[in-house]
Amino acid sequence: MFKSKASRAALGLLFAAVSAHAQHCHLALRGYIKDAFSHEALAYASVFVKEAGRGAMTDESGYYAIADLCENTSYTIEVSHVTCDHLTKIVRLTENSNIDFTLDHNTELNEVIISEKAIAPSPTQTQNTVSYQELEAGKGVNLGETLKRLPGVTTLNTGASISKPVIQGLHSNRIA
Structure with missing residues (x-):
């Protein structure tokens, strides 16, 4: 299949370079999310890793864990909770990391704008006309x-x- 030892060696070097350059995606990001005012755990907060396209929800105790992240990669972490302001942080992982977040409490929700018209209800009785x-x-x-x-x-x-x-x-x- 290969005509010379040189082409086999070049192909071997190519595979070695690709495998050496491949990222190891075995890191985990763990942490705790709490309210800035009360310092209580925020249950069911959302932690989303934008570049990886996945995230996690905190448990009842405020802990989260996201696995299979790549080392030496910058990630945008978006943290949100229904009663708090959103938080965005950029992190670079070189090893398994434990990052805690503190969210500012916000009891006011943003305004809701309804822009569609209501669906007209169908008549309760049939209508007949004389032409x-x-x-x-x-x-x-x-x-x-x-x-x-x-x-x-x-x-x-x-x-x-x-x-x-x-x-x-x-x-x-x-x-x-």
């Missing part, structure tokens, strides 16, 4: 008889040509 063509087709019939064709509409006849529409049991001035 212009249907009114034209029933020219010889009074309006009550034309409306009688719609579902839920009946008529109350009080004479030969007098009929009042009854819509789902309501008539006269009770129809809005």
Whole structure:
């Protein structure tokens, strides 16, 4: 496959250089997060390593641990908690590190802006209409008889040509 000893040696040196240059990602970052005012542990605070794309949440005692970080690499650590101000710190790891963070307590949340309109609720009842063509087709019939064709509409006849529409049991001035 390889034609000369020189090409084999060059390939061997290339592999040696690549493996020597490869980073060792076996370091761990651990620590404790507390409130600056009360000095109490902050449970469920978020610790995120931006460059690694992963993070951890503190336990009930305020401790966190993030493993498999590379040595001699600068990392941006973002620490946040719902009742505190966010904190960002840049660290360079050369060995397993224990870094504690103290967050300033903040009881005010930022403003919330709602910019979307509410979804219009669907009507609770179906709506039926009589089109212009249907009114034209029933020219010889009074309006009550034309409306009688719609579902839920009946008529109350009080004479030969007098009929009042009854819509789902309501008539006269009770129809809005």
